[in-house]
Amino acid sequence: MLEARDISFAYGRAAPVLSGVSLGVGRGEIVGLSGPSGCGKSTLARLLAGYLTSRSGAVLVDGAAPAKGWSPVQYVHQAAYLSVDPRWRIGAILDEAGPVDEALRNQLGVSRRWFERYPHEISGGELQRVVLLRALGPRTRYLVADEVSAMLDPITQVEVWQALQARAGAGLGILAISHGDALLERVATRRLHLEAGRLLPVSGSATKAIGNAGSPQCGKWPLEPANLPA
């Protein structure tokens, strides 16, 4: 279980972004987190992944404080180009995380032809898949996925989430953060809503009250490529 216990955080002397937030993501679970822009979703994500340190409270991974070495909690966010060294080739970027899992590489659609290129020589969507492949090493037990599919085309979104769902089936715990209620509705096993620094559970009926869940295109979000209009 990836746990946040009563964590609070503020940037500098500003008012706290999060106050007393507790959250748990179990192995094999996909927890969907939504909330308005600027409410602290990404801050919570960074705290869970160890990119930031909380003012109070604790982040525990399977009951223990995170040890040194490969972090079992990996973080992937929307801006893939910030997560890779712009002076490294794709091959070197992937090698930094250890040997590449060929099956996962094929599943995410990462081509070997990109390995000789620099990050700015492939597209944003391609780079996002590279970053996901890098984060999903064999020692990763939890993935904090912060709007990971926001910049991908619909077919690739489906492929990426199918790969992630397969991983979750094999025991990976995922915290999926998104503005897209339809996406979370389809992939999440449980949903949470962050607002004004507090987490609220989202039940089936509450889903409709939040955001644009009722808008026409949301219900049609395709999980199978076959569902896509020609």
Add this chain to the structure above:
Amino acid sequence: MSEAIDLPVASPGPARLGNRVWTLVAALLGLVLIAGIAIGAPMLGSLGIAPDFSARLAEPSLAHWFGTDPFGHDMLARTVHGLNVSLWVGLVAASISVVIATALAIFAATCGRWADAVVAFLVDTAMGLPHLVLLILISFALGGGTTAVIIAVAVTHWPRLTRILRAEILQLRQADFIIAARRMGRSWGHIGFRHILPHLWPQILVGLVLLFPHAILHEAALTFLGFGLEPSRPAIGVLLADSLRYLMAGKWWLGLFPGLCLLMLVLCFDAIGNGLRLLADPRQGQL
């Protein structure tokens, strides 16, 4: 959608390519001139060192392009000797400066708030003092000579580069890809060498090349003022100081040519430095 794809593509600007070629040509020309001086001076042997009293204070001619001095030394040979001395003093002093700057910047950016405060204080102090006065004091305290000049120039030229490198490292430390490498279990040593240093190389290289002319000019200034190299060495500063006595007598070639050549050498380094800066940009760097 198709409109977006069919938009007329901007033709690869021939002007930009031209600029790049000119940058390269200017930098290469500078490099060739500098190499010529470095290789040419030892080949001259005692030409310009041994006196020839049959040709004292001769005006520039085909036999002596830059004229001769009161001892009958060929001024062209002396100028090349002088530029060679400047080159080596500049190279050694600038290299030491860059090493000091890099070490202090890494220390400041990685060893905590106190280290940062100490380095910031050192940089502010060194930049607050008048450059030439500090140079004269250090060179005088060390008793003059080549070593004293090199040390004096080296220990006064690091602050600016230290500031640039420190800021660069601080920015990199916060970068997502560095934190990602940490979360992938990489040590700071690995991150320092594989991630941070490659980002600093262009700054260090350009810093080194741009420190060169500074070091050379200050060496010449120190020597000109009499606090630098030994008067027996044909350094540019010595040549310029000697020429002063004869300028009023109309022997203009004694000061003009060595001075112009020093300017040329400085401009060569400037061309190389600017060329490197342009070429090191990863997005512009693909020829």
